[in-house]
Amino acid sequence: MSGPATPHREITSFVHHRARLTEGQQHAWDRWWPRYGHEIPALLDGSQPYDPPAWFGRTAPLILEIGSGMGEASAALAAAEPDIDHLAAEVFEPGLGQLLMRIAAADLTNIALLRGDAVALLRARVPEGSLAGLRIWFPDPWPKRRHRKRRLVQPEFVALATSRLAPGATLHLATDWLDYAEQMREVCEAAEGLVNTAGPGQWTPRPGWRPVTKFEERARREGREIHDLVYRREV
Structure with missing residues (x-):
């Protein structure tokens, strides 16, 4: 008699290294994450809706960046492309904190941050x-x-x-x-x-x-x- 099936484990392309946020990143996180940030696990389990038009207050072309790093390119392009809405997905909290600092400094309104596995989100929630x-x-x-x-x-x-x-x-x-x-x-x-x-x-x-x-x-x-x-x- 065969034993129980081994659960399938999906291979991820990233490693989640936890790192301490700088004082500035932590301040930006505490102040701005509730406005700009979305947790991918919550979007996946349905406790929060995936709804970019509601997040941005408009319907506009939408670009997803997977792996926004420290947010240099993300913030620069959001500023350069005001008619496009940007989603920046990342797992590295200091990078997201740094991007929040850039967003606040430039007063950007056309970018939202996603923390977690962007591939899972792409598969399950992105139409x-x-x-x-x-x-x-x-x-x-x-x-x-x-x-x-x-x-x-x-x-x-x-x-x-x-x-x-x-x-x-x-x-x-x-x-x-x-x-x-x-x-x-x-x-x-x-x-x-x-x-x-x-x-x-x-x-x-x-x-x-x-x-x-x-x-x-x-x-x-x-x-x-x-x-x-x-x-x-x-x-």
């Missing part, structure tokens, strides 16, 4: 065809070969992401690890419904509008070339 864009910049590269199954950009994820994009919307990827960039390109080129905006098999020239973060500056100093890929969902 098909509802996103004007999805940005994944410098995700964890999981460089060791035995860990590469943890990389976010895999065929199943790209199929999910494509389904959540509106026709004509874009999936924008960037990384400073060449082998991950090549993996991204291979997976996206094979995905149904996506078209490489630079041409089949090509890298996208670095868009001038994409903010340069301290992370990217460090990668350049250390000699790692940055690769961008922008794919458009076909109508």
Whole structure:
């Protein structure tokens, strides 16, 4: 007689490292998280609704950024794109706290923060065809070969992401690890419904509008070339 089935454990692409917030980040968190922040577990279990039009008080094109880091790019683009609503998903609390400081300093109203597993949210709560864009910049590269199954950009994820994009919307990827960039390109080129905006098999020239973060500056100093890929969902 066989034993009980082993529960399926989904592989996550991130590790949640708890870190102490600075005094400024903690102050911003205490003051601004109730206004700008949303806990993904609460959105998943239905105790809070996933409702961007209610969060922003309007209906506008919606872009999701998975892994907003310290929020430099997130805040800069929200300020530069006032007609677009931005969702910044992150698990690192100091990064979210820093982004709250940037939001308050710039008095931004078109950005909301999501703490938790963005892939679970994408799968369970984000409607098909509802996103004007999805940005994944410098995700964890999981460089060791035995860990590469943890990389976010895999065929199943790209199929999910494509389904959540509106026709004509874009999936924008960037990384400073060449082998991950090549993996991204291979997976996206094979995905149904996506078209490489630079041409089949090509890298996208670095868009001038994409903010340069301290992370990217460090990668350049250390000699790692940055690769961008922008794919458009076909109508």
